[in-house]
Amino acid sequence: MRYITICIVLFFLSSCKTESEHLLTNKEDYDKYLASEPSQTTSKYFELWNSKIKPDSSQLMSFGIVGGEYDRYFKSTGDIQYLKKAEQVLKKAVDIAAIGKAGYYRALARNYISQHRFREAAQLADSARTINSGIDQTLGLMFDVNMELGNYDKAKTYLDSLKNMNDFAYLIRVSKWNDHKGDLDTTIRFMEKAKKKAEVAKSESLRLWSYTNLADYYGHAGRIKDSYEHYLKALELDPGNAYAKKGIAWIVFSYEKKAGEAMRILDSVTKNYKAPDYYLLKAEVADFMGDDLKSLSNFDTYFEMVQNPAYGDMYNTYNVSLYLDRTDQFDKALKLSRKEVGNRPTPESYSLLAYSHFKKGDKEKALEIVQEYIEGKTFEPAILLYAAEIYKATGQIEKAEAIKTELAEAIYELGPSSEGSIAKL
Structure with a gap:
């Protein structure tokens, strides 16, 4: 009887230890940030400069400042109206600028990137490049746009032209490049260097950017504690930061269940x-x-x-995924995925197109797309999960099994619901 009691106690202690190993968050760490007030979407500074803008205004400095404030309001509220207002102001600035025009081209291009209007952003970047002003900033923009468009060779050329290990802008881009290549250790190493640069510079915006991006990368690498701590660092700087709170929610959900x-x-x-x-x-x-x-x-x-038509194509990929996995509207998925490939011919877009064909029963077409546009070109788990299903259904068992092994280590990134899908491969 005593032996049984000891076994029960040991089992209980073992269970508690296992559970505690997966409980690294603490409500006391983040509760104080959950009651934050709505973000301010005006200020005396904003009102001063906004008042200078009239229908026939040529107050160029006003347009730049007001556009920047609208962009800041969008980032703090998620409200699409502010991104569209920023677009309107920046388009006016581009129209009237004689001096500093390249900067306004770049600002409007970044606005279009946020709206997933990548081809228009590329055109603006080209326009900025014709002006001999802020050349490195334009080259950085060209890298960003070409990464979004899946023009990876072009993007690498622009990145190489920027090489400067002492520059924050270069470090974050070379980090992104290595993430694209699937070299997560190098990605994190460069991002940690960028973080140190931001901290030395005491720039709140660069520190915030560094902390949230590094938190994401740590999560991908399975360094959940480091990820959690960096989301908290971001919230110390910006208590209302929705992205950091979302990151913590993901840890609580996907890691701690x-x-x-x-x-x-x-x-x-x-x-x-x-x-x-x-x-x-x-x-x-x-x-x-x-x-x-x-x-x-x-x-x-x-x-x-x-x-809301203001969103344009911003949520195409989300919608296609829902049509495929939730609502079984495969014709809609195929139509929208074709449009998204036209907008943004990346492995992600092609994976949605391939899976749309697959769901409609055209397995060979799906396989053809995977082999031409996805195989060996991405390391993103969600894309590989679709590819593995297509491989398995078309008799490519070894390839499906190889991906299954990789995906077993990506359940945290994909979320708890992915376990069943991976197990069926």
Whole structure:
């Protein structure tokens, strides 16, 4: 009897230890940030410069400052109206600028990148390049745009032309390049160098950018504790930062499997932050909780929000994925994925096109796309998961098995619901 009691105690202690190893977050770390007030979307500074803009205005400095403020409001609220207002102001600045025109081209191009209008952004970057001003900034923009368009050889050429290990802008781009190549250790090493540069410079915006991006990379590398600590660092700088809160919610959900707590965090974010994709994450968490009503409610909110024409093509990839995996609207998925390939011919876009053909029963076409546009060109787990399904269905068993082995280590990144899909490969 004593032996049985000892075994039970040891089992209990072992269970507690295993559970505690997967519980690295603490409500006390982040609760103080969840009650943040709505972001301010005006200021005396903004009103002063905005008042200088008239229908026939030529106050160039006003346009630049007001456009920058609108962009800042968009980032803090997620409200698409501010991104569109920034576009309007920057287009006017481009039209009237005689001096500093390259800078306005670049600013408008970045606005278009945020709107997923990548080809228009590329045209503006080309226009900026014809002006001999801010050359390195333009080359950095050319790298960014070509990465978004899947022109990786061109992007590498621009990156090489910028090489400067003492420059923050170069370090973050070479980090992104190595992430594209699948070299996560090198990605993190360069991003850590960029973080140190930002901290030495005492730049709040660069530090915030560094902390959130490094947190993402740490998560991909399975360094969850480091990821969590850097999201907290971001919140120390910006208590209202929705992206950092979303990152913590993902850790709580995907790593710790505490769906209810993750939902509490996300509910606090969506009170003030208005971006459609946050509701998709809430729907995924609700699915995991078995709360069908809450899941459906969040999907409905998402679909209602993206009906706003101001979003344009920003949520195409999300919509295609939903048509394929949630609503079984395969014709819609195929049509929209073709459009997205035209907008942005990257492995991600091609994976959606391939999977759309696959879901419609055209397995050979799906395989053809995978072999030509995806195989050996990406290391993104979500893309590889679609590819593995197509390989398996077309008899490419060894390739499917190889990907399955890789994906077993990417469950945190893909989310708890991916375990079943991976197991079926």
